Amino acid sequence: MRRQNLSLVLRQVAAHGPLSRAEVAAASGLTRAAVSSLVEELMGAGLITELGAAPSGRVGRPGTALALNPQGPAGLGAEIGVEHLAVCAVDLSGELRACARTETPNRGRPPAAVLADLAALLRVVCDEAAATGLRPAGMTLAVPGLVGTEPGMIERAPNLDWTAVPAAEMLRSALRETGSDDLAALPSEVDNEANLGGLAELWLGEHGRTEDFVHISAEAGIGAALIVGGRLLRGARGFAGELGHVPVHPEGPQCPCGARGCLEQYAGEQGVLRAAGIEEPGGDWIASLAVRATAGDTEVRDALERAGTALGTAVAGAVNLIDPGAVILGGGYAELGQWLLPGMRRELAARVTVRPWRDHWLAVSALGRRGPLLGAAAGVVRAIVEDPGLLAGR
Amino acid sequence: MRRQNLSLVLRQVAAHGPLSRAEVAAASGLTRAAVSSLVEELMGAGLITELGAAPSGRVGRPGTALALNPQGPAGLGAEIGVEHLAVCAVDLSGELRACARTETPNRGRPPAAVLADLAALLRVVCDEAAATGLRPAGMTLAVPGLVGTEPGMIERAPNLDWTAVPAAEMLRSALRETGSDDLAALPSEVDNEANLGGLAELWLGEHGRTEDFVHISAEAGIGAALIVGGRLLRGARGFAGELGHVPVHPEGPQCPCGARGCLEQYAGEQGVLRAAGIEEPGGDWIASLAVRATAGDTEVRDALERAGTALGTAVAGAVNLIDPGAVILGGGYAELGQWLLPGMRRELAARVTVRPWRDHWLAVSALGRRGPLLGAAAGVVRAIVEDPGLLAGR
Numbered sequence: 104m105r106r107q108n109l110s111l112v113l114r115q116v117a118a119h120g121p122l123s124r125a126e127v128a129a130a131s132g133l134t135r136a137a138v139s140s141l142v143e144e145l146m147g148a149g150l151i152t153e154l155g156a157a158p159s160g161r162v163g164r165p166g167t168a169l170a171l172n173p174q175g176p177a178g179l180g181a182e183i184g185v186e187h188l189a190v191c192a193v194d195l196s197g198e199l200r201a202c203a204r205t206e207t208p209n210r211g212r213p214p215a216a217v218l219a220d221l222a223a224l225l226r227v228v229c230d231e232a233a234a235t236g237l238r239p240a241g242m243t244l245a246v247p248g249l250v251g252t253e254p255g256m257i258e259r260a261p262n263l264d265w266t267a268v269p270a271a272e273m274l275r276s277a278l279r280e281t282g283s284d285d286l287a288a289l290p291s292e293v294d295n296e297a298n299l300g301g302l303a304e305l306w307l308g309e310h311g312r313t314e315d316f317v318h319i320s321a322e323a324g325i326g327a328a329l330i331v332g333g334r335l336l337r338g339a340r341g342f343a344g345e346l347g348h349v350p351v352h353p354e355g356p357q358c359p360c361g362a363r364g365c366l367e368q369y370a371g372e373q374g375v376l377r378a379a380g381i382e383e384p385g386g387d388w389i390a391s392l393a394v395r396a397t398a399g400d401t402e403v404r405d406a407l408e409r410a411g412t413a414l415g416t417a418v419a420g421a422v423n424l425i426d427p428g429a430v431i432l433g434g435g436y437a438e439l440g441q442w443l444l445p446g447m448r449r450e451l452a453a454r455v456t457v458r459p460w461r462d463h464w465l466a467v468s469a470l471g472r473r474g475p476l477l478g479a480a481a482g483v484v485r486a487i488v489e490d491p492g493l494l495a496g497r
Numbered sequence: 498m499r500r501q502n503l504s505l506v507l508r509q510v511a512a513h514g515p516l517s518r519a520e521v522a523a524a525s526g527l528t529r530a531a532v533s534s535l536v537e538e539l540m541g542a543g544l545i546t547e548l549g550a551a552p553s554g555r556v557g558r559p560g561t562a563l564a565l566n567p568q569g570p571a572g573l574g575a576e577i578g579v580e581h582l583a584v585c586a587v588d589l590s591g592e593l594r595a596c597a598r599t600e601t602p603n604r605g606r607p608p609a610a611v612l613a614d615l616a617a618l619l620r621v622v623c624d625e626a627a628a629t630g631l632r633p634a635g636m637t638l639a640v641p642g643l644v645g646t647e648p649g650m651i652e653r654a655p656n657l658d659w660t661a662v663p664a665a666e667m668l669r670s671a672l673r674e675t676g677s678d679d680l681a682a683l684p685s686e687v688d689n690e691a692n693l694g695g696l697a698e699l700w701l702g703e704h705g706r707t708e709d710f711v712h713i714s715a716e717a718g719i720g721a722a723l724i725v726g727g728r729l730l731r732g733a734r735g736f737a738g739e740l741g742h743v744p745v746h747p748e749g750p751q752c753p754c755g756a757r758g759c760l761e762q763y764a765g766e767q768g769v770l771r772a773a774g775i776e777e778p779g780g781d782w783i784a785s786l787a788v789r790a791t792a793g794d795t796e797v798r799d800a801l802e803r804a805g806t807a808l809g810t811a812v813a814g815a816v817n818l819i820d821p822g823a824v825i826l827g828g829g830y831a832e833l834g835q836w837l838l839p840g841m842r843r844e845l846a847a848r849v850t851v852r853p854w855r856d857h858w859l860a861v862s863a864l865g866r867r868g869p870l871l872g873a874a875a876g877v878v879r880a881i882v883e884d885p886g887l888l889a890g891r
Contacts, residue, residue, distance in 0.1 A: 339709035423742045459736075
């Protein structure tokens with residue numbers, strides 16, 4: 104019960120702070136005495152700090168304003184991309200406080216080598232965060248692959264050419280080997296980048312968004328995160344969201360997955376580049392396409408138009424099936440929105456007919472490709488705010 | 498708190514009865530005294546009954562066995578089909594105690610006339626149930642149409658040619674006009690038949706099934722119920738499960754919904770009959786196709802084979818997207834399983850490739866077309882067992 108009340112107080116301060124103890128008591132329904140005792144404990148754990156006298160229009164002695172501690176526990180996000188590594192640290196309020204990124208071609212590299220590089224990057228970012236008084240409380244690793252129900256394990260990452268990689272354990276080893284025993288001891292999780300991109304949109308995206316939406320993202324593959332009632336739908340075995348392998352034209356081109364006519368054949372990296380007549384984009388295919396489309400390259404624009412249509416067909420099926428309140432185009436797709444959206448809107452209008460659909464329910468994410476990394480870090484601090492008891496004993 | 502404990506005791510008896518008070522206390526963690534007091538209240542409400550001495554291998558005075566009261570509150574299910582009306586009553590344990598069905602062509606009939614007929618059928622079934630000591634506690638109406646978030650309202654039922662029908666209110670009026678004020682006063686809900694078929698599978702289907710599955714059913718249209726973590730996924734606006742309008746061949750035949758190549762064009766009533774070269778089936782199209790296919794009609798078998806393939810394509814997309822633990826072929830489709838399953842299995846094997854899929858995760862419902870009606874009635878009593886406080890004051 105006390106654990107629940109700690110969370111209640113902390114969530115009030117997180118959502119509406121700075122707040123005086125009296126305001127927390129009024130909002131939470133707890134007594135003033137109970138709030139004082141709970142605040143004491145939260146301050147002891149470094150989660151809450153006193154800002155000084157709270158502004159108050161009311162009669163009587165002004166309360167001291169409470170806020171989330173900007174030097175409290177931090178969340179670490181780490182990301183393995185096909186072409187890059189990235190790490191960031193956010194404070195309790197989810198604000199970005201340190202980050203670093205390196206461009207490294209990871210496709211086909213041994214997992215141990217990639218995770219050693221990531222361990223070094225984690226060290227750099229943590230030292231930078233520590234200099235501003237932040238202490239890392241946990242980390243989440245975003246990966247471009249299938250993460251099933253076994254904790255810390257990447258089951259398959261076709262775009263890295265990895266299978267059954269115990270990523271969390273290997274990262275811990277790499278951290279220990281480089282003397283980062285403090286980071287190796289942190290609780291860590293591994294999740295699919297598309298899932299984390301969707302959660303980032305839920306937690307950090309624009310206000311007023313529904314808690315039921317589909318977030319679509321693309322790096323090398325195409326992934327979707329299904330957010331239902333404010334929670335990520337992971338599926339019975341942890342593999343929900345494989346929008347990239349929804350059939351669009353059942354007799355279409357052969358997909359490396361073994362099926363024919365999957366969405367990825369039309370709207371994934373290889374499919375779009377092939378349609379645009381580009382042999383080898385060199386580096387960042389999304390940026391490369393955006394540059395050419397902006398310059399008026401009609402072949403690229405047509406390819407993106409067709410990709411948008413295929414995305415729209417697949418998403419129309421998803422909308423008919425799960426009835427989301429919105430569809431958000433995120434990840435790399437966000438940068439191609441102006442060329443993808445017209446085809447998507449046309450398909451949605453034509454195929455979502457037995458129930459309401461409004462054009463503006465399809466929107467572009469403001470987080471874009473930063474989503475998965477920010478979502479990874481934000482998830483760590485959100486878990487602490489939801490249940491500060493998680494920190495007890497550490 | 499007491500309300501929660503009433504539920505705890507009742508759920509124990511429902512799941513594991515007959516049980517002695519001592520056994521309930523041991524299983525629930527409540528004291529023997531608390532259990533006795535709670536049982537007293539549940540017996541007073543007619544929810545629990547004493548069966549006499551409980552069989553017990555233990556030393557000491559044998560306890561009295563407690564069981565759900567077979568003469569307690571009943572759940573009423575009512576169903577409006579395109580070609581029939583049906584009503585049933587189940588007791589607290591979900592056992593079918595009375596039912597009646599009439600064949601009536603409802604397509605295009607005014608809602609008031611259909612609901613008047615249904616009111617008469619409800620009277621008959623309730624009188625039959627009352628003769629065995631059951632008292633109806635609530636009813637749910639299963640309808641072949643879209644039910645949104647407004648309680649009691651059918652938004653669209655294309656196969657009945659109904660739009661914006663306040664079904665719950667109209668049924669209450671019809672009951673009052675025929676002197677059934679007792680039934681008009683009951684709490685009532687309206688839900689889509691595909692949703693109720695899926696819930697019936699969850700509640701009454703074969704044991705050991707996953708709590709994450711997709712239940713597919715067909716009457717005139719095609720509907721799906723998405724069960725996620727033991728709950729029905731209704732969607733942001735209440736319209737989830739429109740599998741029938743998932744695109745299968747984007748440039749396929751025009752669907753009355755306005756789109757092209759929807760699943761219904763291949764696996765719905767009109768689509769299958771057209772493919773089988775049947776102009777006018779007369780009555781029950783499912784039964785008619787089953788008879789012809791059993792007799793070896795190759796045109797019908799080929800049409801069902803193609804329907805199964807289209808179902809498999811659409812379901813493969815759904816499986817990639819939401820990762821259910823199983824797919825259950827229910828409703829009328831259950832009777833066509835032997836002809837539909839081969840194509841479905843082939844498509845699922847070919848298109849669900851980036852994550853595990855086992856052939857036996859696709860199965861046929863044992864409830865079949867009885868599902869929606871049984872699910873409607875069972876939902877009423879399940880709500881009472883989950884929260885017996887619902888009955889308080891009545």
